[in-house]
Amino acid sequence: MEEAKKNTGIYAADFVKHGMTIGIGTGTTVYWLILELGKRIKQGLNIIAVPTSKETARLANEAGISLLDLNAVDRLSLTIDGADEIDPKGNMIKGGGGALLQEKIVAAASDELIIIADHFKLVPYLGKFPLPVEVIPFGYKQVQKKIIDSGFCEKLWLRKKNDEIFITDHHHYILDCECEKINDPVTLNSTLHLIPGVVETGLFINMANKSVIGLEDGKIEIIKYK
Numbered sequence: 001m002e003e004a005k006k007n008t009g010i011y012a013a014d015f016v017k018h019g020m021t022i023g024i025g026t027g028t029t030v031y032w033l034i035l036e037l038g039k040r041i042k043q044g045l046n047i048i049a050v051p052t053s054k055e056t057a058r059l060a061n062e063a064g065i066s067l068l069d070l071n072a073v074d075r076l077s078l079t080i081d082g083a084d085e086i087d088p089k090g091n092m093i094k095g096g097g098g099a100l101l102q103e104k105i106v107a108a109a110s111d112e113l114i115i116i117a118d119h120f121k122l123v124p125y126l127g128k129f130p131l132p133v134e135v136i137p138f139g140y141k142q143v144q145k146k147i148i149d150s151g152f153c154e155k156l157w158l159r160k161k162n163d164e165i166f167i168t169d170h171h172h173y174i175l176d177c178e179c180e181k182i183n184d185p186v187t188l189n190s191t192l193h194l195i196p197g198v199v200e201t202g203l204f205i206n207m208a209n210k211s212v213i214g215l216e217d218g219k220i221e222i223i224k225y226k
């Protein structure tokens, strides 16, 4: 699996052209992309990047990638990011690493979104992976009740890390929601957004242009969505 992630991260670096301002996602697959871009920068590639998390900013800095705040940019030509689940239409669940809010804002500011993932991330429908929902800490238990009342998800829990409540880069909490099978991601996304206290959901709908998938045999499959 790690080999497939590495292959796809390295392969995707080819989409990054000299002079581009790009968004860089978060996660264990993007890690390989960052390392590869670092190598190419040493060989003369000139790019600027907007990171999608503090962790990506740290890694990108180490790799020698120049970073910019999203507010200093009009549009990004391209963002490359990972995913936790990808359905056949390219709709995704993201946020396993807790960076969904910044990832969605950066993706929405990009002309193109390329997803890099190993083939285990391809699913016939979304929902086996618990859907992360970023919420304001104040009154989050009210949000929990409303998500359960919506009938879309059977069970949910407050994300913890090392027995402490997980706090996102933007000082929010994450509720991981077990929905099992998401038949209608668009309606679920709108329903969740209508609950006061919800900041963002991990449903990325109709955002990806293509996926670069690392296969078991070392090959790469490219799936285009638009």
Ligand code: A5P
Pocket: 025, 026, 027, 028, 029, 030, 081, 082, 083, 084, 093, 094, 095, 096, 097, 098, 099, 100, 103
């Ligand atoms: C970060 O919050 C997530 O959205 C990541 O993009 C996703 O979890 C990436 O998964 P990998 O670590 O498996 O690449």
